[in-house]
Amino acid sequence: MAPHGVSAPDVHSSPMRRSTFVAIATIAVIALASAVAPALGARSPAAIGDVIGGRLLGPFTHDPSGTFHLLGTDRLGRDLFARTLLAGRISLAVGIAGALLAGALGVAVGALAGWRRGALDRLLMALTDALLAIPRLVLLLLCVALWEPSLRTVVIVLAATGWMGIARLTRAEVIAARGRPYVDAARALGAQSSRTLWRHVLPNALGPALVATAMGVGSAIMLEAGLSFLGLGVQPPAASWGNMIAAGRDVVVSAPWVSLVPGLAVVVVTMCATILGDAARDQIAGRRSLSA
Amino acid sequence: MLLLWLVITVVFVLARSAPGDPVLMTVSPSASASEIAAARSRLGLDAPVAVQYARWTRDVLHGDLGTSIATGRPVRSLLADALPVSLFLGGVSLLLSFVIGIAIGAAQARRAGTRTDLAITMATTAVAAAPAFWLALGLIAVFTYGAARLGFPAALRLPAFGLHAPAGAPSGGAWFVDVFRHSILPIGVLAAIGAAGIARYARSALLDVVGLDAIRAARGRGLTGARLAVHVLRIALPGLMVLFALALPGTIAGSVFVESVFAWPGMGRAMTTAILARDLPVVLGATVLYAAAVIAANLTADLALPLADPRLRPDVA
Numbered sequence: 211m212a213p214h215g216v217s218a219p220d221v222h223s224s225p226m227r228r229s230t231f232v233a234i235a236t237i238a239v240i241a242l243a244s245a246v247a248p249a250l251g252a253r254s255p256a257a258i259g260d261v262i263g264g265r266l267l268g269p270f271t272h273d274p275s276g277t278f279h280l281l282g283t284d285r286l287g288r289d290l291f292a293r294t295l296l297a298g299r300i301s302l303a304v305g306i307a308g309a310l311l312a313g314a315l316g317v318a319v320g321a322l323a324g325w326r327r328g329a330l331d332r333l334l335m336a337l338t339d340a341l342l343a344i345p346r347l348v349l350l351l352l353c354v355a356l357w358e359p360s361l362r363t364v365v366i367v368l369a370a371t372g373w374m375g376i377a378r379l380t381r382a383e384v385i386a387a388r389g390r391p392y393v394d395a396a397r398a399l400g401a402q403s404s405r406t407l408w409r410h411v412l413p414n415a416l417g418p419a420l421v422a423t424a425m426g427v428g429s430a431i432m433l434e435a436g437l438s439f440l441g442l443g444v445q446p447p448a449a450s451w452g453n454m455i456a457a458g459r460d461v462v463v464s465a466p467w468v469s470l471v472p473g474l475a476v477v478v479v480t481m482c483a484t485i486l487g488d489a490a491r492d493q494i495a496g497r498r499s500l501s502a
Numbered sequence: 503m504l505l506l507w508l509v510i511t512v513v514f515v516l517a518r519s520a521p522g523d524p525v526l527m528t529v530s531p532s533a534s535a536s537e538i539a540a541a542r543s544r545l546g547l548d549a550p551v552a553v554q555y556a557r558w559t560r561d562v563l564h565g566d567l568g569t570s571i572a573t574g575r576p577v578r579s580l581l582a583d584a585l586p587v588s589l590f591l592g593g594v595s596l597l598l599s600f601v602i603g604i605a606i607g608a609a610q611a612r613r614a615g616t617r618t619d620l621a622i623t624m625a626t627t628a629v630a631a632a633p634a635f636w637l638a639l640g641l642i643a644v645f646t647y648g649a650a651r652l653g654f655p656a657a658l659r660l661p662a663f664g665l666h667a668p669a670g671a672p673s674g675g676a677w678f679v680d681v682f683r684h685s686i687l688p689i690g691v692l693a694a695i696g697a698a699g700i701a702r703y704a705r706s707a708l709l710d711v712v713g714l715d716a717i718r719a720a721r722g723r724g725l726t727g728a729r730l731a732v733h734v735l736r737i738a739l740p741g742l743m744v745l746f747a748l749a750l751p752g753t754i755a756g757s758v759f760v761e762s763v764f765a766w767p768g769m770g771r772a773m774t775t776a777i778l779a780r781d782l783p784v785v786l787g788a789t790v791l792y793a794a795a796v797i798a799a800n801l802t803a804d805l806a807l808p809l810a811d812p813r814l815r816p817d818v819a
Contacts, residue, residue, distance in 0.1 A: 340508035344793045347758055348793075354777065476633055480632075
């Protein structure tokens with residue numbers, strides 16, 4: 211890749227930057243609306259009112275009490291727009307928390323394995339390889355089969371099944387970093403092993419793990435939606451995008467908007483997460499090739 | 503093989519560390535303490551953990567996955583019925599994903615930077631981000647329930663449930679047509695999502711290759727069109743083969759949802775119904791079998807890679 215300052219014909223630089231901005235803005239709007247809007251509504255989006263008169267109304271309609279429903283209502287007459295935002299709280303929080311925990315666990319395991327090496331390294335990497343051999347969704351299903359499905363289970367299980375790739379990345383970075391002169395210098399100055407790892411090695415080894423963690427948010431949201439769709443994730447009456455799609459499953463012909471709206475939310479957020487992940491990866495790759 | 507043993511061990515540890523007593527699921531709620539104890543020793547769960555582990559490992563490696571609690575059938579025969587369905591669904595989808603995905607990626611790489619390229623990138627990113635079960639619901643709404651109302655020709659009114667018509671399997675050509683029509687939507691969903699992901703990868707992989715000196719040299723020798731494309735694909739092939747192994751878990755995940763929505767009697771459906779029925783032996787058996795499939799696929803990719811990339815052949819190095 212060409213160094214900065216030299217004008218290289220880079221075909222995807224300018225539209226990519228715009229798409230990165232759009233992705234950040236979209237996620238910010240959805241997250242903010244999810245965080246704030248359910249608290250602003252006059253009526254709780256979870257409350258059930260006039261079920262017979264208000265159920266399965268189409269988008270842009272008024273129910274018998276005169277309330278306007280931008281995106282229609284579900285089978286219990288609850289406003290879908292408000293409920294999608296309410297579900298966004300849980301889906302986004304679960305996705306972000308699951309990915310962050312997975313990232314933290316992965317960095318911890320990878321750093322330990324790469325720094326200590328020896329038997330501990332071999333043990334941890336054997337565990338990593340074994341878990342990587344099981345497709346993540348299957349591992350998730352196994353875990354929810356063994357533990358009771360709940361919000362907390364989903365977050366823990368997302369973390370427990372998402373750390374392996376990050377551990378491998380971190381381990382490789384730590385092993386590369388430990389041979390660098392600044393590590394020898396820190397040792398020569400008498401820094402303790404743990405301090406050297408924490409203050410000198412990790413900050414320089416964290417880049418790829420951060421990108422992988424950020425990219426993990428999208429897949430965590432997707433997996434939560436999948437588990438909840440199968441009835442094994444977030445349990446009703448708590449709303450998540452996945453169980454909202456499932457709720458629209460048997461009215462998919464007469465009231466397609468019930469599944470359509472939360473599904474679109476998943477697609478938009480996952481898409482933005484992908485775009486941001488790509489942008490972050492490109493940036494790191496660019497910086498790497500400059501310093502090399 | 504070592505990896506498979508590690509997987510078996512991890513699954514055993516997970517199963518043992520879960521809360522709840524598996525014995526209580528096999529006896530009636532009114533069972534007395536002595537009946538529970540009898541069931542426990544019948545299941546071999548009264549033995550020390552080490553003995554249980556040794557038995558479990560030995561049994562699994564011999565292909566004995568225990569007995570399904572819900573149906574009383576051996577897990578092995580239950581999964582043996584389900585495996586071909588999933589292999590068919592996943593195999594055809596994966597193949598289509600690659601053919602279509604690489605074609606799209608190559609078409610994009612040729613017009614990199616244009617509006618068409620950008621539009622296709624947006625489309626593939628969106629489809630790759632769509633949950634399989636959600637796409638499946640949408641297709642069912644349009645092609646199964648909506649087809650008659652929307653005035654689609656009879657050929658586009660597609661069945662959505664099961665692998666063949668409930669009236670029983672007709673023979674010969676009719677059977678084939680029936681299965682084919684039942685396969686269009688499930689395989690379509692998986693192939694679309696897979697192809698979108700692979701197109702994203704193939705586009706950048708091919709663009710990287712096009713920038714290489716080897717291709718500039720080939721251009722300099724006057725190669726164009728199909729002959730140049732062969733050169734590009736030849737260099738990009740090892741990367742795409744690695745992608746084949748990487749794409750497998752995604753296809754498996756997608757097939758679990760697709761089998762659930764379309765009621766296909768495959769592995770994914772066996773696993774999800776077993777979870778809801780608290781039928782642990784089936785869940786554990788399916789997990790091990792899925793892992794074995796992934797390990798086998800990775801091994802195949804590792805063995806096939808030197809064929810595509812001469813640099814990896816031992817006699818060259």
